[in-house]
Amino acid sequence: xxxxxxxxxxxxxxxxxxxxxxxxxxxxxxxxxxxxxxxxxxxxxxxxxxxxxxxxxxxxxxxxxxxxxxxxxxxxxxxxxxxxxxxxxxxxxxxxxxxxxxxxxxxxxxxxxxxxxxxxxxxxxxxxxxxxxxxxxxxxxxxxxxxxxxxxx
Numbered sequence: 782x783x784x785x786x787x788x789x790x791x792x793x794x795x796x797x798x799x800x801x802x803x804x805x806x807x808x809x810x811x812x813x814x815x816x817x818x819x820x821x822x823x824x825x826x827x828x829x830x831x832x833x834x835x836x837x838x839x840x841x842x843x844x845x846x847x848x849x850x851x852x853x854x855x856x857x858x859x860x861x862x863x864x865x866x867x868x869x870x871x872x873x874x875x876x877x878x879x880x881x882x883x884x885x886x887x888x889x890x891x892x893x894x895x896x897x898x899x900x901x902x903x904x905x906x907x908x909x910x911x912x913x914x915x916x917x918x919x920x921x922x923x924x925x926x927x928x929x930x931x932x933x934x
Contacts (some may be wrong), residue, residue, distance in 0.1 A: 834909035848931035859897035882911030
């Protein structure tokens, strides 16, 4: 019986090591200390907005690609989007409502920045959100726009 208990203990520990490693990576991807989430500077023209990233597998991969400057296109008078030249890991979910300042991934390669709130039936992977959206819609304008994303150290 002791042999069986030891076997199951070793099995349980072995199975949990990859999970613990992934969780540790997600926490540190969102922060340097594991306590503060990763922050982005989002520059549109002369305006700079601050965003908080969620700690998930997608943002871990995204952080490796920063800084980046995107020529974002307009869609529906409520969002700017850009198809990335690479795919990111996804964990999409039906979110029900978009909030002004949400940053999401549609599919595995469509990076989206929302500047109006509205209900939705679409599924997205949540990346983060802009902390203060004052002036965001005005800065983004009604057409295509260049937007720069960089990590705030």
